[in-house]
């Protein structure tokens with residue numbers, strides 16, 4: 599019999615890819631707030647994490663083996679603008695889900711972020727000390743700590759910057775870059791902000807492997823490389839036959855954001871290489887993959 603998987607944040611960028619890849623192998627329950635995504639074979643469950651009392655009530659009425667908790671206030675500036683709401687959704691709601699999982703012996707896969715680091719060192723391992731610079735990072739760090747303290751069957755999957763195309767109506771940064779440059783418009787990209795970007799399809803595959811494994815602990819999921827946003831754009835330009843002149847190098851230090859951005863949150867992914875069968879793709883292979891899929895809209 600198929601195991602049951604509950605995906606929170608299923609209407610988001612990552613959530614859509616989790617559903618589309620989990621389809622064959624799992625009995626899927628997926629949460630939404632307003633609008634259901636047009637994806638097949640899913641039991642949709644309405645859940646607003648802002649109403650903490652709903653969480654237990656909804657989870658308790660279903661037989662669930664694994665929760666992938668992807669719902670979050672995930673935009674840095676939105677999180678910075680309303681740290682109270684961010685705390686409620688990213689921390690308090692996560693705590694409720696942890697409590698439910700622990701009392702019902704349900705496995706939990708929590709999506710955390712490279713934003714828990716201050717970006718001064720780069721090449722971060724899972725054991726490096728965290729020191730978030732923004733409210734979003736603080737909320738994820740707090741949720742991580744709660745999970746480590748109160749959960750016995752969990753993965754804290756720290757994702758690097760996610761790229762790729764979305765199943766949803768909202769446009770990802772990759773799609774915006776493509777749309778703008780197709781119209782001949784330029785895109786400004788930082789030369790002094792380094793990440794280990796991960797292809798959304800690749801991330802979803804790794805998370806589903808973890809959902810079905812017995813690994814417990816914290817894991818970094820990102821590309822096996824450190825790359826600036828500008829270098830990423832130039833690679834993107836190569837695969838999508840865009841003139842690299844449309845990508846304008848700029849420096850982060852000359853810009854002010856609501857939420858502070860760490861400089862270098864690149865990952866070391868040695869642990870993931872040991873634990874996962876899924877190979878974490880470098881940006882060459884990841885961008886090539888989306889180029890091939892985009893012509894047939896097989897995101």
Ligand SMILES: NC(=O)c1ccc[n+]([C@@H]2O[C@H](COP(=O)([O-])OP(=O)(O)OC[C@H]3O[C@@H](n4cnc5c(N)ncnc54)[C@H](OP(=O)(O)O)[C@@H]3O)[C@@H](O)[C@H]2O)c1
Pocket residue numbers: 606607608609610611612613630631632633645646647648667668669670671672673687709710711712757758759760761
């Ligand atoms: N994107 C990245 O580069 C990145 C990098 C590292 C880690 N992450 C983490 O990965 C996860 C998925 O990110 P994403 O890029 O897929 O984000 P996203 O596209 O913004 O999706 C966020 C999801 O959370 C849901 N959500 C937000 N507030 C909610 C609430 N009050 N009640 C219930 N659901 C709520 C959203 O539902 P609605 O559609 O109804 O708003 C949406 O389904 C997040 O945990 C994020 O922190 C993302």
